[in-house]
Structure formats: C-alpha cells, structure tokens
Amino acid sequence: MATTETNAPAATGDPRPTAYAELTGLLRETAVLASASATLAWDQETMMPPAGAALRADQLSALTALVHERRTSPRVAELLAECEADASLAADEVVAANLREIRRGYELATRLPTSLVREIAETSSKALEAWRDARERDDFAAFAPWLEKVVGLNRSKAECYGVPEGGEPYDALLDEFEPGMTSAEVRGVFDALRAGLAPLIADIAGASRRPDQRLARVPVPATTQSELARRVLERIGFDLRAGRLDVSTHPFCEGLGPGDTRLTTRYADEGFVDGLVSALHEAGHGMYEQGLPKAEHFGQPIAESASLGIHESQSRLWENMVGRSRPFWEWALPEARRVVGSALDGVDVEEAYGFLNTVDPGLIRVEADEATYNLHIMLRFDVERGMLGGDLPVRDLPGVWNERVKQDLGIEVPDDRRGCLQDIHWSLGALAYFPTYTLGNLYAAQLWEAVRAALPGLDDRMREGDFTPLLGWLRENVHRHGRRFTAPELCRRATGKPLSPEPLLRYLEGKLRPLYGI
C-alpha cells in the first residue's frame, strides 16, 4: 500500500492543518510526554536510589495527569468527530485504522466517571498493601474483602465500557488488553488446548526418562552472564544502539519511543540459563517495539502493538521456540563456552536441550514450564469469570483453586501463599489480563508454524547464528503492521488461519514426546 496519511491531507491543498493533521499532532505531543513518564518509570526500577521514591511518585503523578488531560481533551473529541465525518479519509487504510483505534482509546479513557477512576486508584493502592501483607502471613481472609472490592469495581467498569451484544461483562474488560477478542472465543480455544495438554502432561508424569538438571547449578558470575546475554541479543537482532539491557528484580521491556527500547533481566547466582532465557524473552518484546512503525507514526495507534497477546507472542517465540530449540543451542553453546569458560566443560547440546525443556508441574505460575504454564492461566481465566459473573463467591476461591490445581497438575496446594494469593495482578485491580499470556503462547506457536513453512532452511540458519530471515519474516508479517489490524485479523493474515490450539499442541507434542521417550 503506497498511500499513507502523510499524503492524504496534503492533497487538499489547504495551507491550514487538516483536522487529521492537527489530531495526529496532538497525539504525538501527548506521546512525547507519556514517553518521558515511561523513562522515569524505567529509571525507578533500574537506577533510582531508594530515597528518591517520593519525588519520583510526584513526578509520575504530575506527568500522568498531564497525559490524561491531553488524551481526554474536548479538542481531541472535536477533531476525531470531524475526521470520522470525512468519508475521504476512510479510503486510506492506515488512516482508517488510526481513526478506529483513536476512537476506541478515547472511549476507554473517557467512559469511566472520574469518581470510579479515583476509587479504582485508591482501592488498588490499598489492595496492593493488603495483598503483600496477606500473602506474607498466608491469610486469605484478610485479602478477601479487597478482592471482593476489586471484583465489584471491575463489574462497574465493565458496565461503563458496555457489554457487547451477546457477550458477557468479561468481554468488556478483555477488550482493554486484547481488542477484537471475546471471552467465548478464548474459552473455545482454551478448552481444546486443555483437552490436548492433559494426556501429554499425564504421560510425561509417568515417563521414566528425566532430563539432567546439572545446568541449574553451574555458577557463572553476573558480569559474565550479562556479557553473554548482550552478545546473544546483538546477534538475534535486538539493536543495542537503540536500546539497553539492565538488571531489575522483575524483568521487563519498556519501549520508550522511537530509538529507545529498554530491557531488563536478572542473573541468578547459580545457573546462567534462566538469565539468558529471560533476556531472550524481553528481547522478543524489544524487537517488536523496535519493529513498530514509530519513526513515522509515533503517537498514533498504528505505531502501537496489536494487543498484549501479540506482544507476548513475540517474547514467547524468541524465548521458547528459538531459545529452547536444538538449532539455537548448536550455535549458542559454543558461544556461551567462549564467554563462560570452563564451567561449561562437558555440557553438550542434548543436555542443554533437555534441561531447557524439562516439564515439572508446580504450584507457581511464573516458575512453570512451557506445557503446564497454560494450565495456570486457564485456571485464572475461569475463576476470574466466575467471580465477575457472581457464580464464584470470593470466599470460595481457595477451595475451588486448590481442587483445580489437584485436578489439572496433580498436586496438593499446601497454603494460599502458593495458591490463590501468589499473583500481584488482582491487587493491582487488573482482571482479564491473565488470558493474554496463553494467547501469546498460542499466537507464537501458530506464527512459528507459518514461518517454518515459509522459510524451510530456518534451522540451518539458526545453527549458524543467523537470525535475520526469522526476524525479517516477523518484521514483515507482524511488526510493521502495528495496530493496523486487530490481533485475530493479524493472525489470519500472517498465518492464513484463525487462531487455533492445534499449532501449540503440535509443537509441544513434537518436542516433549521424543524428549521423554513417550
């Protein structure tokens, strides 16, 4: 497609800025302020000295208010309405996508009454404190009233957003994180995935073969791990001249804006593989950010990711499909040996591959392996919908949770700390966020099948440490589109098919059955 909105307004010959040009100009100014705020948030997690916390809170709250004021300004509404009334603009696909998404963002930002926004903010900050304390003391009863309040506020939020016809309240919340996806669709895909995973996980549990876990204990200094991660990131295509890699307690990726994407990871004292795999995960997010069309379209929806699920698909693809594959380690292990030295003596690709693909059902989501991880998510998806719809009273949550873990993972939950109190998300007020993680795994596997079909020599290239064909395919089929299409539509265009559980099941089956000899 040759036309872009840069051409469209110029064609009118009017020297005054068109409504569309003024609108995108305002959005760019707002994005610049939001990116300043994001830089401060990054600094807070990585650089800020402890005593700077109070000032930082004031800075962030001042900038958040300025950004919100600009996003919800009446002038945006006027310009947007003017553009929507101009039929000529709809002809340009980029402009049309921008207008659709600017409208969506404006409604999300303005439909909630200020009183509700304030109540959500106040509740979250208190609920977070209550959750930290309740988890520490393993006291679900102390957190339950807060969770009830969070659920209630999310119900109000869903009402304000409006439940789509034939949908359920959960859809209204899901739309914030995963636009274009309904909970009925998610349920359909999740149910099929669960049905396929159960026998695989059961068979693995009964297998007699177990991968060696020695790599968990190889001691590698943090500076060496950092050096290795940096080399690997550079090779896979994360541009360190337009980004950074640092250390933080919880790894994250922050795309600050054009030319500045920052990743963090963490390095364990024992074992170097987790730190590297976590860096690969964040670099997957980071290369997506670097591939979005921000240079031209910063501030416009078209320069943003399609959804959280698609964002997560990029991190999971590099972490799992690449970073836990044999071809990758055929290149990466000699590289690691050069950096790490004798600590890796005697380790071969098969050992690394086995270690990285160990399936071991456990209580904690964030420590789960590629196969069982999705069961943790489906559990959360189901209890969230139950609580929101009222079928699951909050007080019954621990019982339902523990029974489901027993049923799906075959383990007893010894306490709520390692059960329904383990995640931070609800205490932050976020319901309907969890499914985007498994949607990420599903999209990743489906994209992976498509890219392998399109690039038959991919494994050989990876063995040589050449990741350009893979990154090129992702740039072309995913990154450059930004938010032009909804996630389901992007999936159809990139893979030729609607989202399906089959590719992820095929991928896990094809990897884990041979590994475990089942």
Place this chain on the structure above:
Amino acid sequence: MATTETNAPAATGDPRPTAYAELTGLLRETAVLASASATLAWDQETMMPPAGAALRADQLSALTALVHERRTSPRVAELLAECEADASLAADEVVAANLREIRRGYELATRLPTSLVREIAETSSKALEAWRDARERDDFAAFAPWLEKVVGLNRSKAECYGVPEGGEPYDALLDEFEPGMTSAEVRGVFDALRAGLAPLIADIAGASRRPDQRLARVPVPATTQSELARRVLERIGFDLRAGRLDVSTHPFCEGLGPGDTRLTTRYADEGFVDGLVSALHEAGHGMYEQGLPKAEHFGQPIAESASLGIHESQSRLWENMVGRSRPFWEWALPEARRVVGSALDGVDVEEAYGFLNTVDPGLIRVEADEATYNLHIMLRFDVERGMLGGDLPVRDLPGVWNERVKQDLGIEVPDDRRGCLQDIHWSLGALAYFPTYTLGNLYAAQLWEAVRAALPGLDDRMREGDFTPLLGWLRENVHRHGRRFTAPELCRRATGKPLSPEPLLRYLEGKLRPLYGI
C-alpha cells in the same frame, strides 16, 4: 530561628490557602516538572542509547516549555505582588528571603522578550556547531562572527535585565550566576589574587625540586577505581542511598530533588588519582545538594544553592583542601591499597601528596593545577568584559589571549585550538560564567580557614577517615541556609569576614613553598 513559613499562613485561621501557600504550592509543582526534566538530562549523559537522541530532545523541549510557562504565569506575578504587599510576611526571615528570590527569578524569566530568548537559543545551537568545527580545524576566523553575535546578544540581555546604578553591563549578566556580586568587587579580589600568585608561580618555575609523576601511570581497571571512589564517597558523607555515582564523558553533579542527587566521574586507563579526585569534586557538589533544605522547601529559592560560586566552593573544598591534603591521604592510601592491590606497592603518602600538588603551567584550563587555574579564569574574565564593553574587538581576541598567556604563564600559544577556542562556554551563549570558578576557589579557601579555626582537631579526624565534623560544620554554616543569604553575606556569616584573596593565597603559599623547597 524557630518560625518558618509553614507556620505563618496557618496563623491566619483562614481555611482558604493564603497567597503565600498557593505561591509555594505552584513553585513546588513547577519544581517537580523541572526535576523530571533534570532526570531525563541525566539519563541522556549516562544511559540513553545513541538512537534515542531525537526523542529525548522532544521530551526535554516539551518539559522546558511547560516549566517556563508555569514560571512566568500571570498567577505567579499576582500572588507574588500580594505577598510583597503583606508586611506581616516580611517578618519571617525565610519567607522574606523566598519572596526576594522569587521576585528575582520572575524578573530574570520574564524580562527578556520572547524574540530575544528565541534568537539566543537559535544562535547558541548554531554557534555550538560552528565552534566545534572551528576548534577542530583551528580556524578562529570561522568562529569570530558567531562570537560577535553571542557578545551582541549578551549586550541586549544585559540591557533588558538593566544595568545596576554605578555598574557596568557585565554586572547584569554576572547577577544571573552570582547574585549579590558586582564585577567591580570581582575585579578587586582577582587583581589582588593575581598579584600574589605571580611571584609564587615564578618561584615554583625556578625550583629545582620536582614531584614524582609515577602515579600518573599506575594502571587500575575502571571497575576497581569505581569501587574505590564509592568507598571514599560513602566515608566522606555522600549518601548513596539518596544518590548515585556513574560514568560520563564530562563529570557532573545533578541534584534532581529531595532524595536524589546523581554524580558522574570518569576513569582514565592510566592512573587512578584523577578519577578519584574528580569524584571528590562532584561529591562536594553532591553533599551540598543533599544538605540543602529540600525536604521542607522543595521548589522554593530557599532550597537552592546560594550561587554558582558557593556551589563550586563546596566541590573545590573537598577536591583540593581535603583531597589533596596529607591527612586525607594518610587515611585514603591504605584504603586505596586494599582495593587496588599490588599496583600501589611502594607508593607512600609523600609521593601521593607531591603528585597531587604538582604545579605545571599549561595551555588548557581544565587540566590546570590549583595555582595556575585561577590565571586562566582571570584572563577570561578580562577578555569577556573587554568584548562586552567594546574595548576588545572580537577579531583581536587571539592576539590579546596569546600575549596574556605568555605574560601570566610564560608559555607560547601554538594555535587557537589550545588558545581562545578551547572552551565551550561562549558557544553556548554564556558570558560571565567563568568567574564563578575562581570565586569557588576563593570561598573554599576562606571557609577552610574558618573551619580549621573552629575545629582544631580536624587533621587528626581526617587521618582516621572521620569526616563528620567537617561535613557537620559545612551543613551548619553553608548547606542548610540554601539561598537565604546572598553569597557575599553567607561568606561573612560563615567566616566572619567579607570575601578576600588572602585565605587562598595563604593556603597555596603554605602548601606549595615547602613542597617545592622555595
């Protein structure tokens, strides 16, 4: 003094905020935005990836505009006038100082017409480029038109600010950096200092004794230098829980706000002393920032430094009076040996002391020693006044410069790169900034005499690595006052005397004559 403005407004019993409370509230909000901007500026020099430069420029310019808009808002003028009319406020010393300085800042920010502000900004950015190029090619003629323009703009600026009665245009410019000081006073002190320095430097030039320079070449890895600098900073009293130490091309200190003061230094490949002394210099700035009354008064002038000269006095005191002293090195050398290891074998305190106090007249200001440094400054002070007053045509600058260097330092200037093109300041549009460096040296020496008189056991405490009495005295007599007094008044209060060249001359004589055996 027990009363503060926090009490004053409450005494009215009126539930509406008083004009003074509203005014300081507005100033605080503005300071929060300015501190966000300062954090981004720090990031730019230390962390930002190269490709992030364009976005950063946009962020900084957006925040600068917001800060300027708030600083010059009509509401500030209204509230300020209301406060000034309220005689009861003048009774509180802090409030009175704040009002005096808020007025001064408001005038500085509003007296220049927008067109002049824009012309200065545009000229500086082009002059900077022209200077870089001219210095590179050693082509003064190419920079001369830009310097003429900068001088002309500074003349206009001085007119807008208004030349004080009996003063000269330079006074109006000096007031921006060193409020309360006139160029006549500076000239008086500088002339006496020059008269005293000349024979000392001549005698040193004729001395047969020369300090050993071996320490310039001791190789110490940057990570080790950083570890040592951190230990020393912690010991002298820079609070690393409320600050950081990083690396940048040009060392600096940025006091971002309460609880967050950030220093940078640089580490040479050969020699570790320069990096440490530069860290001490920045920590001197940093401890001043940490000692200002920001916790209560952030955003108010009272929480700011008295002047650039006083700020520089704090850095020079720790760098020179402490960091180049025997008692300091009696503590620091064993400490350095513990961190650095065998590279320091055979080095004793006398060798370190001699090396650190070497006097060696040279062409470059930033590489100059403690004694000759001031001659570089006085040269700049004189030619700046000449150019501004019109007595020195810009085209004659190189000739005048070179003759003066020959006369003062006894060396031929081989080219303008190492002559009148060496400094960045003029290309940034700043005239009248240079004298604050030597004012810093003068204030430092005068404070040093006062603190030594007040704390007779100071040397012994430093030998033990105990710097708390010294820092305590500076906190009490300098830091906590912020901008309550002008710099000359602060000097009188802390030392009992007006600023004089004698303490610096006594300090240099007392150190250098014995060292050089003259």
